[in-house]
Amino acid sequence: MGTGPDSPRELSASRPVFTALPQPRICDAPAPLPAAASGEDPSGALWSVHQPSVLLIEDDPGDALLVEELMADSGVPLRLRWARSLADAVKQLGEGVPQCILLDLHLPDAQGLEALERVLGHAADSAVVVLTGLAEEQAGLAAVAAGAQDYLIKGRLEADFFVRAIRYAIQRKQTELAASALQTGRLRAQENARLERGLLPTPLLLDATVAVCARYQPGRSQALLGGDFYDVVQTPDGTTHAVVGDVSGHGPDEAALGVCLRVAWRSFVLAGSRGRRLLSLLEQILVAERSGPEIFATLTCLTRVRGDKHMDVLRAGHPGLLLRSPGECVHLEEVPGGPALGLLPGLVATWPVTSVPVPELGSVVMFTDGLIEGRIGAGTERLGEDGLLEIAQRHAHQPADAFVDTLIHSAQTLAASSGGLADDVAVLHLEWNGTT
Template identity: 45%
Template sequence: MLRRIPQAPRLPLWSPSGVGRATVAPPCPRGREGTQPMSVPIPRQRVIPAAAGGENHPAPTRAPQVAGVADGDGPVGGSGLTLLVIEDDPGGSLSVPQLLDSAGKPIRVRTARNLTEAERLLTDDVHCILLDLALPGRAPAGADPGQEAPAAEGDDADELAALKQVLRLAPRHAVLVLTASGDAERGARAVRVGAQDYLFRDELDGRLLSRAIRYAVERKRADAAQRQLTESRLRAQENARLERGLLPTPLLEGSPLRFAARYRPGRSRALLGGDFYDTVRTPDGSVHVMIGDVCGHGPDEAALGVELRIAWRALTFAGLVGDDLLSTLQKVLEHERADEEIFATLCTVDIAPDGRRAGLCLAGHPSPLIARPGRPAELLPYENSGPALGLLPRARWPRQQVELGGSWNLMLYTDGLIEGRIGEGNQRLGQDGMLDMVRRQLATGLRGDALLEAAVNEARELNGGDLTDDVAVLLLARERE
């Protein structure tokens, strides 16, 4: 068995250029019982020469958040692996054999005789830790640094106290443990606690240890990648649950009107965008519907849209309509927006209890489409609309009275539906194109959910792919009495 390389009286500090070397005093012996403990020695680092016949393995692949690994395909700077050996070896019974990394370079080895010294040597360029399980755990605070931690009889946790301390100190490092040949169960418990693998102390050789180091580093990378993937999935599930809970639930109990909606956020993998809508029935029998659009597509805009929707519902139940309602919503927007340039468009419709008349307010928003039997679909009047919320501090939004008739379909939408392109040019679908499209679909007998689904799908097909803006489309329908 190879023995430890005898230590010279003075060790040179390694220098990349090979010049400017300095020397330091050799490490002092550790304190013993009844003597004054000496200070912790300056970390030792040595290069183990390549062993003849060392195996050549593929370079480790990239993985996230593993110590000693950069953005490239291998160790930091491509300078080979570094091993930190932690072992209590006063008699020199443990020897580290010659090692090669996967690129055929010698593995640098640092040694620490206790956990206090290991903590100082544990830098980001260390790739793997080799821990002797015979090493005692850290002594209680205020104790002699050379004193062993007390162990409780029959307690497995105490047998692995040193390992648990190392795992706390080095959560991003790969860890191998050494145990006696007849103590495989202890090694297995160490793996269950968090080590990447275990080795028998008296069976070490260069090939085995080199392979175990590379395996431990790769397994740590895989564990880190799997942990990140799991955390990402949990965050995505939680975000989806939160966003789903923020989508509106129409309150139309007791109303004869039929309601349908389609909502597609422009953000990838999102459930909620800057578009928002809602509909409620108040105690007097009136049905109120709203649709709006906050400029922008990010999560901040989505959150602001939710705030405006909730404020609209509360103000509507409080009895506000028309200019009073929109003026108050503008104050909410001004207080909640992150930037003074953020604005929101809005369309509100309040339908009388008999369903034949409605009040319409437009704040920079496209006018709704109405379809009546025997007449082509058309837009409701939009000449008296007001500006978008957040643009003018003293703006006014007139409420227009419109006649709906006995039977009708009323479609409200955001500009994401009409701003998609047509073909490969710069031409947009626009409101005229949308009118023609909906007229054709109504002529084929489409109504309700089927009509909205067909309208959104055709707009997407004309665009040549997914619509980049948020899209919200609502439909209220009343059958003739």
């Protein structure tokens, strides 16, 4: 291309030029986009409202001046900044990432694909258009293969083509980012489905003596499942075993740990572990698998032998449970409990086994604390177990499915003024029909 002045200051009298100041600079006010151009590219009309930002990384003042002239001649509004080196560009990128970067591959502090790699490392969301010389078209192709959206040859630039290339590069980058986000969303949905299958299993029932109604609802801040889990297993002797638990914290690690504990619980139950021994084994699993020492889990386990009028309950830092009688009576059963799993690893923890009477044809409702910790009223008071009991007593006449749904909906409605239930909710309703 033609030679330029040694410094852009020498041409300031004839045409505005770049400035190395970090603040974005707007070029001369452009003329409206020609009608023909608007017809060819409908998206161009949007540029008059949202002026794309462009960072030129170029050490040659003459080439930099040519870029500004091309932008001014195109009549398309762009916000342009200039960096004379990669170090200067990195500094400016720290102050704001542009939509498009025009990159010369021959800089005083970076050459070729190394320069591109470093730019992409600092501005992964920006479209990159590489500027090459007449004899360096292969370098431009290599840059596109390495992550640039396009390349332009300096000696073959025309104003309309030049700005159109920038525009299309930005649109291609936005399409790439959208496709990447969509793929990430699909992978996340697949992972969520796997976690859901692990956290919310199909009860393992051998006959119709017990009916199970289970519900799970993510908290308002959750895009994925949290660490709440439940399970029901009926062993060959007809005994019903059930668990509801909650891993502290939120996120994929906690959800995976919840899956691990749920699967371990089912395995230990089928292998014959009961009572304190069962909880001790679960704590060993938690300590071995958790991501940090601050992670713990609460849970309630119950066991009811077929035909028995009592059930054995163990509680590890978990809320109580509701007992329903056929006569539309509900009461809260707060059995003695021990510490949450993982709070006192290595020490001998005590989890008492409590025998609780179960009314004939009665049912049991187990739940995680997300159901009772929602803030109600002015947002200073929590629903709590007593508030949940009041709701349950008002709707004690409802069948299992409607009863559980009403509990969750009522708790959600009461917490609506504070944004809804913040934590995950798991509810498990067990109903025995009296058949032996």
